[in-house]
Amino acid sequence: MKKQLKGKVHKFGNNISTDLICPGKYFHLRSDIKKLAGHTLEDADPEFIKKVQPGDFVVAGENFGCGSSREHAPLIIKESGVGAVLAGSFARIFFRNAVNIGLPVMELDTSGMESGDELLIDAESGKVKNLSKNTELTATPLTGVMKDILEAGGLKEYVRKGL
Amino acid sequence: MSLARNIFAEKTGIDSKKLSAGQFVEADADVILSNDITTPLAIDAFEKHSEGRIAYPERVVLVADHFTPNKDINSAEQVKKVRNFAKSHGVKFFDAGCGIEHVLLTEQGLVVPMDIVIGADSHTVTYGALGALASGMGSTDIAAAWVTGKAWFKVPEAVKIVLKGQLGEYVSGKDIILYLIGQIGVDGALYKGLEFTGDALSELSLDSRFTIANMTVECGAKYGIMEVDDKVIDYTEKRAQRPYSPPPAGYSIETDKDFDEIMEIDCSQIDPQVALHGSPANAHSVNEIEKIGIDQVVIGSCTNGRWEDYVRAAEIIKGKKASPSLRFIVIPSTASLYSRMVKEGLAEVFLDAGAVMSPPTCGPCLGGHMGILASGEKALATTNRNFTGRMGHKDSEVYLCNPEVAAASAVSGYIISPGEIK
Numbered sequence: 001m002k003k004q005l006k007g008k009v010h011k012f013g014n015n016i017s018t019d020l021i022c023p024g025k026y027f028h029l030r031s032d033i034k035k036l037a038g039h040t041l042e043d044a045d046p047e048f049i050k051k052v053q054p055g056d057f058v059v060a061g062e063n064f065g066c067g068s069s070r071e072h073a074p075l076i077i078k079e080s081g082v083g084a085v086l087a088g089s090f091a092r093i094f095f096r097n098a099v100n101i102g103l104p105v106m107e108l109d110t111s112g113m114e115s116g117d118e119l120l121i122d123a124e125s126g127k128v129k130n131l132s133k134n135t136e137l138t139a140t141p142l143t144g145v146m147k148d149i150l151e152a153g154g155l156k157e158y159v160r161k162g163l
Numbered sequence: 164m165s166l167a168r169n170i171f172a173e174k175t176g177i178d179s180k181k182l183s184a185g186q187f188v189e190a191d192a193d194v195i196l197s198n199d200i201t202t203p204l205a206i207d208a209f210e211k212h213s214e215g216r217i218a219y220p221e222r223v224v225l226v227a228d229h230f231t232p233n234k235d236i237n238s239a240e241q242v243k244k245v246r247n248f249a250k251s252h253g254v255k256f257f258d259a260g261c262g263i264e265h266v267l268l269t270e271q272g273l274v275v276p277m278d279i280v281i282g283a284d285s286h287t288v289t290y291g292a293l294g295a296l297a298s299g300m301g302s303t304d305i306a307a308a309w310v311t312g313k314a315w316f317k318v319p320e321a322v323k324i325v326l327k328g329q330l331g332e333y334v335s336g337k338d339i340i341l342y343l344i345g346q347i348g349v350d351g352a353l354y355k356g357l358e359f360t361g362d363a364l365s366e367l368s369l370d371s372r373f374t375i376a377n378m379t380v381e382c383g384a385k386y387g388i389m390e391v392d393d394k395v396i397d398y399t400e401k402r403a404q405r406p407y408s409p410p411p412a413g414y415s416i417e418t419d420k421d422f423d424e425i426m427e428i429d430c431s432q433i434d435p436q437v438a439l440h441g442s443p444a445n446a447h448s449v450n451e452i453e454k455i456g457i458d459q460v461v462i463g464s465c466t467n468g469r470w471e472d473y474v475r476a477a478e479i480i481k482g483k484k485a486s487p488s489l490r491f492i493v494i495p496s497t498a499s500l501y502s503r504m505v506k507e508g509l510a511e512v513f514l515d516a517g518a519v520m521s522p523p524t525c526g527p528c529l530g531g532h533m534g535i536l537a538s539g540e541k542a543l544a545t546t547n548r549n550f551t552g553r554m555g556h557k558d559s560e561v562y563l564c565n566p567e568v569a570a571a572s573a574v575s576g577y578i579i580s581p582g583e584i585k
Contacts, residue, residue, distance in 0.1 A: 020552065028238070029237075030200065043557040069282075069287075071303060097300075159213070
């Protein structure tokens with residue numbers, strides 16, 4: 001995981017479900033994550049996939065990723081080039097999946113962030129600088145096993161280390 | 164006392180008094196479940212990153228239920244991958260038509276009280292109705308559990324939910340859980356564990372309890388566990404495929420100790436509920452909503468696909484016809500339920516009413532197949548989610564209800580209380 005992340009905000013609302021992130025109707029593409037990623041967040045914002053640049057951030061309100069346990073949801077967000085997902089809170093399975101596959105997820109107050117804002121994130125300290133608004137916030141730090149998994153680069157690497 | 168913390172203590176050897184919210188524990192999983200969507204990703208992770216040995220093959224259950232009978236070539240390839248994996252590792256595999264995982268596993272006696280069940284499917288929480296600690300995870304977690312036999316958990320805050328009062332006519336488990344989600348919202352129990360007790364719970368059938376536990380994930384809960392009473396023991400005795408012992412004396416949540424929050428629900432005040440499109444939390448009394456015309460009715464799913472659900476729906480629609488303005492789809496959840504529906508005349512009731520009966524599948528619930536909606540169409544379903552695009556086009560709508568409301572509305576062509584058509 002990169003220590004410093006810099007990119008633009010793509011802002012979404014509350015309760016962005018896995019049905020919006022990765023709709024069941026595209027599951028015929030599920031063995032091809034690259035193709036499936038072409039539909040990332042499509043039902044929430046059809047323009048997102050055209051606008052997103054490598055390293056950009058998905059920023060949302062409360063309960064991001066609610067619904068299904070499909071790991072394809074964080075996988076295609078990662079595949080689309082997103083550097084991290086920031087939200088007021090996350091649905092627990094999405095959060096767990098994201099950590100397991102090595103997609104940085106940060107819990108903090110996102111109400112002051114708007115689409116187009118430029119953020120500079122220090123992954124280690126959890127500090128999030130909004131360069132456009134000249135503000136700074138700190139994300140809730142990961143603890144326990146979750147921290148160890150993220151530091152190992154994901155659950156696969158973590159389990160391999162323990163074997 | 165918290166049932167969940169008791170199970171964590173039992174499985175980890177940590178004194179239950181020393182377990183508190185926020186603590187990380189690692190525990191053995193008794194059942195490791197995944198389906199035809201989530202297993203292929205787990206296989207990829209397993210094959211690339213392990214020595215290729217499953218630690219406890221007898222705990223692994225794979226069910227092909229979402230896109231089966233194979234919807235298309237891609238689904239066929241994915242299921243083939245799962246089938247071959249099951250064969251080469253000697254693990255349980257239920258192929259197309261056997262049934263929907265969370266109805267099938269309880270029916271087959273694969274889960275017993277006090278088990279820890281992890282599943283790469285969010286509705287794994289269903290097994291809480293049997294007093295098991297059951298939680299949904301992702302594919303990589305499942306692959307890790309194949310290798311180690313274990314999973315890690317963050318002990319959540321515990322919320323005690325006391326169900327009181329007598330249920331009214333046409334009210335069942337679905338109405339209680341929709342009402343609860345309506346009260347606390349889709350993130351009302353985020354990171355928390357729900358534990359159910361109360362005189363109304365004791366009165367509820369197991370089938371209704373499964374429905375409640377199943378949808379606890381829709382308010383964000385990590386699990387929704389229920390007290391183990393004689394009904395659970397009886398259900399388990401008849402089916403259990405493994406030796407098990409009933410929970411020890413004192414295994415109850417009568418005392419408020421360990422609970423961070425306590426909620427009481429007076430079930431006598433709950434009408435049949437309808438969750439309006441967009442969120443399971445948009446719950447309203449069926450008697451208080453405007454007239455909503457519907458294009459499709461779906462009865463079935465891991466939420467409301469149990470014997471009692473079909474019986475309740477059949478009692479409403481017997482001798483009547485579904486409105487020609489809609490498609491009426493009935494999905495038996497397992498092969499044995501399908502067979503029983505044929506033997507006991509329920510299939511005839513539904514077919515005479517104009518139903519399409521599909522083989523057991525999750526099908527339309529997740530917008531997979533067997534009843535996808537076009538733009539502008541509205542469906543009333545006994546399923547569990549109604550987020551944008553859930554059953555098809557992003558401009559289609561899904562309304563959630565119990566089987567009796569679904570059956571009555573199939574007759575009228577719009578959402579209606581069963582009392583109005585009798």
